[in-house]
Amino acid sequence: MYEISKTGFPSFASIKRECRRRLASYGQGYLGPLNKDDAAWFVDLIKQMHPAASEKLCKPVAGVEFYSRYGVSNNNLRLVYEDGSKCDFSWNACCRS
Numbered sequence: 001m002y003e004i005s006k007t008g009f010p011s012f013a014s015i016k017r018e019c020r021r022r023l024a025s026y027g028q029g030y031l032g033p034l035n036k037d038d039a040a041w042f043v044d045l046i047k048q049m050h051p052a053a054s055e056k057l058c059k060p061v062a063g064v065e066f067y068s069r070y071g072v073s074n075n076n077l078r079l080v081y082e083d084g085s086k087c088d089f090s091w092n093a094c095c096r097s
Contacts (some may be wrong), residue, residue, distance in 0.1 A: 005044045013048070016095040022076045031066050033080075039064040042077065042091065049094035056089050 009015045022038050033071045034042065042064045046056050060082040067088070069076040078088040 002049065002091070004048055012095045015045070016092070019091045019095065020046070020075075027064065031068055033063050033065045034077075036063075045091065045094050046079075046089060050089065051093055056087060058078045059083060059085070 001010075002015060004015065004018075007018075008016065019042075020040065022034075023040075026034070027051050028053060033039070039061075043057070043061050046053050050056055058088045061081045062082045064077055065080055065086075067076050067078050067086075069088070075091075076088065077091060080086050
């Protein structure tokens with residue numbers, strides 16, 4: 001059992017489904033910030049499951065946003081730090097054993 005933001009998930013597949021559900025609510029092609037609840041959930045996902053969590057969470061996080069990578073907006077996310085700098089992350093990396 002895996003726990004993200006006080007919710008239990010029985011498998012990596014269930015975490016991936018939850019990521020996709022949250023991201024789909026923004027609509028295809030959306031670029032911009034995630035709402036506060038989703039941002040907090042993805043930050044906790046990184047904290048609990050990302051292989052480079054200490055590197056990604058090295059500074060205080062102000063939010064999470066969709067961005068266009070190589071001209072494609074396809075569920076690409078990045079952290080926005082309080083100092084204004086940004087760092088991309090793979091939510092898929094959190095859903096692998």
